[in-house]
Amino acid sequence: MGLFIGSNRLLNRLRTIRDIVSDIQKKTNNQTDNQSINQSINQSINQSINQLSNRITQIEYNIQDLKITLNNLYMPPEQDDKYSWDGRRFEYLHRLLEIKDIKDVGFVRIGHEYDGGYIMLDDFHENMIAYSYGISNDVSWDLDMANHHIHCYMYDHTITSLPQESLYFHWRKEGICGIKKTDHCNTLDSHINHNGHASNKNLILKMDVEGAEWDALINLDEKTLNQFQQMVFEFHDMYDPHRYSMICRVLEKLNKTHQCIHVHGNNYGPRKCSNKLVIPHALEVLYARKESYEFLPSQHFYPREFDMPCNPYADEIILGYWNL
Structure with missing residues (x-):
């Protein structure tokens, strides 16, 4: 049960980080509009932020996979077909x-x-x-x-x-x-x-x-x-x-x-x-x-x-x- 609670907390933290990353990206774009930051630097920043966001999404998927696997492993001893893996x-x-x-x-x-x-x-x-x-x-x-x-x-x-x-x-x-x-x-x-x-x-x-x-x-x-x-x-x-x-x-x-x-x-x-x-x-x-x-x-x-x-x-x- 502790693994499920811990994975839920980690998911919440990852989503908080992604929200922060999204906010940074919006502010960076606004600064670009106002201050005409060099385009190549801005593209590099956005690319790094997008890579981080994609990585967070992949970690979320991995955690969901783990929860599904644990859910199937946490079962009573096999008494009939209902409790088998299939x-x-x-x-x-x-x-x-x-x-x-x-x-x-x-x-x-x-x-x-x-x-x-x-x-x-x-x-x-x-x-x-x-x-x-x-x-x-x-x-x-x-x-x-x-x-x-x-x-x-x-x-x-x-x-x-x-x-x-x-x-x-x-x-x-x-x-x-x-x-x-x-x-x-x-x-x-x-x-x-x-x-x-x-x-x-x-x-x-x-x-x-x-x-x-x-x-x-x-x-x-x-x-x-x-x-x-x-x-x-x-x-x-x-x-x-x-x-x-x-x-x-x-x-x-x-x-x-x-x-x-x-x-x-x-x-x-x-x-x-x-x-x-x-x-x-x-x-x-x-x-x-x-x-x-x-x-x-x-x-x-x-x-x-x-x-x-x-x-x-x-x-x-x-x-x-x-x-x-």
Whole structure:
């Protein structure tokens, strides 16, 4: 218990330091405006302050990882599957992905009947803009968006061209990443700013990027997240213990602005079960922005009647009654 109290105190001190650093940066910028300090010196000061702020953020993440790990280690002796390592992790993931029904809005499948299609809210209008990450040889989701007269900004650095063109398609040979930009990957914030959508709150997001989603989302600003009215993901490595703490942090962040409203297991991959709780390796998850809809308690059996298997030649993954 002392470790938890100590880590909380350290987090509070780090946040105080970051506030002080931010205040210094603001004062430095004000002095620059008033006294015309040499530009190169000012850039050096700001760079050092930004590096310190980023380091503090990373330390905060490390402390959160430690708290999650300690929370899983501090458990009663194993008497049944519920108290196993997998049992504790699976229970928390189910709680982070608690599903609610949405009032007065139905579901619709966007994209192919099988792999490449996703269940989404049937709530589209022409002023919306879609961001699509992970294309490969399938643009069925994007074509359905185009049929709703919605422009699609599409990103995939693993292909040389789109398999099909449309006046509504805007493709770049670029992937998505977190803070570590590369020659062929950039952040979601950068893409939105580049396209002139920084103030647009009528955005839709589809992301299936084979595990790169965690690094991209953990570093995404909450304000940017709140620009998306609905978001559908294919989350990967869901029961990987090495990614557990990052997955928890991402899901906790998403829950601040959005509500999980549907899940579906991708039956091309395996699944694990602990204490009657199923977690697939790849899980399709639909989120709706909290400020845009009204939500109700939910207790459905998954897959639902409108779901379709990703692999039509294999049995669906039975998730059962998802909410605990």
